[in-house]
Amino acid sequence: DAGVIQSPRHEVTEMGQEVTLRCKPISGHDYLFWYRQTMMRGLELLIYFNNNVPIDDSGMPEDRFSAKMPNASFSTLKIQPSEPRDSAVYFCASSLGRTEKLFFGSGTQLSVL
Amino acid sequence: QKEVEQNSGPLSVPEGAIASLNCTYSDRGSQSFFWYRQYSGKSPELIMFIYSNGDKEDGRFTAQLNKASQYVSLLIRDSQPSDSATYLCAVKGNTGKLIFGQGTTLQVKP
Numbered sequence: 001d002a003g004v005i006q007s008p009r010h011e012v013t014e015m016g017q018e019v020t021l022r023c024k025p026i027s028g029h030d031y032l033f034w035y036r037q038t039m040m041r042g043l044e045l046l047i048y049f050n051n052n053v054p055i056d057d058s059g060m061p062e063d064r065f066s067a068k069m070p071n072a073s074f075s076t077l078k079i080q081p082s083e084p085r086d087s088a089v090y091f092c093a094s095s096l097g098r099t100e101k102l103f104f105g106s107g108t109q110l111s112v113l
Numbered sequence: 114q115k116e117v118e119q120n121s122g123p124l125s126v127p128e129g130a131i132a133s134l135n136c137t138y139s140d141r142g143s144q145s146f147f148w149y150r151q152y153s154g155k156s157p158e159l160i161m162f163i164y165s166n167g168d169k170e171d172g173r174f175t176a177q178l179n180k181a182s183q184y185v186s187l188l189i190r191d192s193q194p195s196d197s198a199t200y201l202c203a204v205k206g207n208t209g210k211l212i213f214g215q216g217t218t219l220q221v222k223p
Contacts, residue, residue, distance in 0.1 A: 031209060043157070043201065043213040056210060091156060098209040101147060104156040 004105035006092050012111045018080040021108045023092030024073055033102065034067055034077050035091040043091070049075065050098075082112045116140060117204050119214035127222055132189040134217050136202030139183065145205040146178055148187045151216065152198045161187060192221045 005024040013019055025032045033048040047057040052069045060067070064083070069075040079086055089109050093102045117138050126132045134148075145164055149157035163169045163176040163185070175188040185204075189196055199216040206212075 033211065035213075042215040045210060045212065048210065050209065056208065093211075095211075098205075098207075100145075101159045101162055102203075102211055104158070107156050 004092055004094050004103055006090075006105035006108055008108060009106060010109045010111075012113065013082055014113050015083055016081045017112075018078065019082045019086075019110060019112075021077040021090050021092075021110070023075045023077070023105060025075070025092070025094030026096075026103055027073065029094035029096045029103075030072075031095045031098070032069060032075050033093045033095075034075070035093065037089045037091060037107075038087075046077070079110075082110075084112045086110060087112050115214075116212045117202055117214040119200075119202050119217045121215055121217060123218040123220050125220045125222060126192050128192060128194060130192050130221075132192045132196065132219055132221070134187040134189075134200050134202075134219065136185045136187075136204075136214055137183055138185070138202075138204045138212075140204065140206050141180075141183065143183075143204045143206045146176070146185045147203040147205070147211070148174075148176060148185075149201040149203060149213075150198045151201060157201055189219075192219075194221050194223050197221050 007022045034046040037043045046059045047067045049069045067077045089107045091107045093104045095102045148161040150160045151157045161176040163178045169176045173190045177186045199218045201216045202214040
């Protein structure tokens with residue numbers, strides 16, 4: 001298995017632009033998580049899905065953030081409009097089952113200028 | 114109170130020594146406990162998980178869980194310079210949410 005695949009690896013954009021991050025979970029995994037990591041706040045859970053349904057989006061910082069999972073093999077995290085404080089590494093992770101171990105993608109390094 | 118707390122370190126140990134990393138959590142309903150290692154610029158990778166009270170050993174790593182004290186620890190025996198990384202404690206409750214601590218940076222000096 002190729003593992004969790006994220007794209008792009010790096011994204012540099014200007015304030016106000018729309019940013020879309022993509023994730024392909026491990027085939028067969030039924031949970032998908034979006035995390036954001038910064039030096040100040042560490043690894044924060046933004047939202048997670050179970051069987052493509054959003055379960056908890058309480059970590060999404062603002063309405064500028066939205067996430068979708070149209071099918072079992074694809075998810076997006078969108079920021080519109082982006083702001084410099086959104087600069088961080090965004091990780092997608094998946095797991096099989098509620099209490100099982102998480103597998104992380106390589107992350108997307110987002111820089112908003 | 115943070116849901117998962119770790120000392121950020123850095124924790125510095127000489128090569129060959131035992132490194133002890135600690136973590137406390139606030140949700141008594143938590144069921145699963147994980148240790149992830151994250152090298153600089155890389156993604157977290159799972160190194161240990163534990164579900165039941167007591168010790169679990171895997172090679173040089175031992176995870177310890179005490180649910181009554183809401184305490185999880187990771188021991189690394191015979192520490193090597195390649196163990197230098199940030200170690201993230203993570204706790205998963207009934208909801209399925211995996212909450213991470215801030216991480217402890219470990220430095221193993223040759």
